[in-house]
Amino acid sequence: MRTCDVLIVGGGPAGSSAAWKLKQAGADVLVLDKERFPRLKLCAGWITPEVVRDLSLDIGAYPHRFLTFERMHMHLKGLHLPVRCVQHSIRRVEFDAWLLERSGAPVLEHTARNIREEGGAYIVDEAFRCRHLIGAGGTRCPVYRTLFRELNPRASDLQTVTLEHEIEYDWREPDCHLWFFDHGLPGYAWYVPKQNGWLNVGIGGMADRIKGSGRSIHDHWALFTRMLGGRLAKGAQYDPAGYSYYLRGRVDVTRRGNAFIVGDAAGLATRDMAEGIGPAVRSGLEAAEAILHGKEYSLEGVTGSSLGGGLASRLLDWAMTRGAGRAPQAAAA
Numbered sequence: 001m002r003t004c005d006v007l008i009v010g011g012g013p014a015g016s017s018a019a020w021k022l023k024q025a026g027a028d029v030l031v032l033d034k035e036r037f038p039r040l041k042l043c044a045g046w047i048t049p050e051v052v053r054d055l056s057l058d059i060g061a062y063p064h065r066f067l068t069f070e071r072m073h074m075h076l077k078g079l080h081l082p083v084r085c086v087q088h089s090i091r092r093v094e095f096d097a098w099l100l101e102r103s104g105a106p107v108l109e110h111t112a113r114n115i116r117e118e119g120g121a122y123i124v125d126e127a128f129r130c131r132h133l134i135g136a137g138g139t140r141c142p143v144y145r146t147l148f149r150e151l152n153p154r155a156s157d158l159q160t161v162t163l164e165h166e167i168e169y170d171w172r173e174p175d176c177h178l179w180f181f182d183h184g185l186p187g188y189a190w191y192v193p194k195q196n197g198w199l200n201v202g203i204g205g206m207a208d209r210i211k212g213s214g215r216s217i218h219d220h221w222a223l224f225t226r227m228l229g230g231r232l233a234k235g236a237q238y239d240p241a242g243y244s245y246y247l248r249g250r251v252d253v254t255r256r257g258n259a260f261i262v263g264d265a266a267g268l269a270t271r272d273m274a275e276g277i278g279p280a281v282r283s284g285l286e287a288a289e290a291i292l293h294g295k296e297y298s299l300e301g302v303t304g305s306s307l308g309g310g311l312a313s314r315l316l317d318w319a320m321t322r323g324a325g326r327a328p329q330a331a332a333a
Contacts, residue, residue: 004030006291007130009112009143011100013277014263015136017284019105025292034111038097042164042243044192044200047088051278064094065195075179089192115146132291133259139245141265148261151253155325157208158247160274163221163240164202171199173232184213189224191232204274247271248304249325255297260287272316273306
């Protein structure tokens with residue numbers, strides 16, 4: 001049986017951020033992931049300046065595709081609002097693998113299934129033993145399922161479903177575009193160019209409200225891509241795939257003994273923009289700090305908004321969620 005001080009289940013941004021912080025302090029860390037990196041990951045690949053700061057990311061030294069937007073275009077009910085900003089895009093297949101390698105932690109390809117506690121330690125599949133356990137395995141994380149599901153049941157009205165595709169495409173429009181609530185979609189659609197000829201397009205919305213709307217997410221996809229074909233992505237061919245995750249609601253228990261949940265395992269995507277990378281990174285770092293320094297593991301420092309929590313954030317939050325599963329104010333600000 002392999003032993004370590006900290007076992008991290010999941011090597012995405014939440015898990016790799018925790019591993020990076022822990023390894024910097026000399027901790028004995030092992031990461032398990034069911035897939036081999038680099039691996040394809042469905043995601044718009046939008047990252048904020050806060051993510052760059054939290055990861056101490058030297059943009060000039062980052063060896064993969066990295067595109068900075070100085071303007072985003074918001075489309076709402078026929079209105080077009082160009083917004084000055086600084087935001088970035090990456091390809092997750094590159095970004096996640098680079099983060100995990102940078103962490104310096106050993107990584108094993110392994111699908112965790114059975115987790116139990118024994119004598120103050122955690123045993124995973126009778127093959128791994130650790131003192132501290134971090135669940136960073138996304139929405140279907142086995143650590144969440146085994147240790148936290150009864151304590152933090154999923155709020156079905158905060159489930160988001162998406163369809164998207166990332167393709168090689170010689171785009172001409174270098175800015176990011178977002179369309180909110182088009183054709184009654186309870187969410188938004190996106191056009192996110194990537195450096196050197198890649199493009200991600202997709203739609204996402206609240207699962208329960210789409211189900212009751214009379215239009216499926218595939219119907220919304222058809223409407224969206226038809227519009228793109230006449231404006232921003234002429235001739236592009238798509239083969240979309242989907243996934244689901246949860247927006248930020250009440251997460252009352254994030255630590256159980258020496259076990260932690262982070263990122264999508266805890267359901268931390270922002271309520272205004274359904275963005276998950278920033279909360280994943282921040283929660284992974286917070287869990288590492290709790291392990292290293294005996295601090296309380298709290299989500300108060302993990303924001304529930306992507307746009308700063310001001311009026312625009314609150315309006316988008318309400319339009320997206322209708323106030324469902326309201327998180328405590330300190331956690332959502």
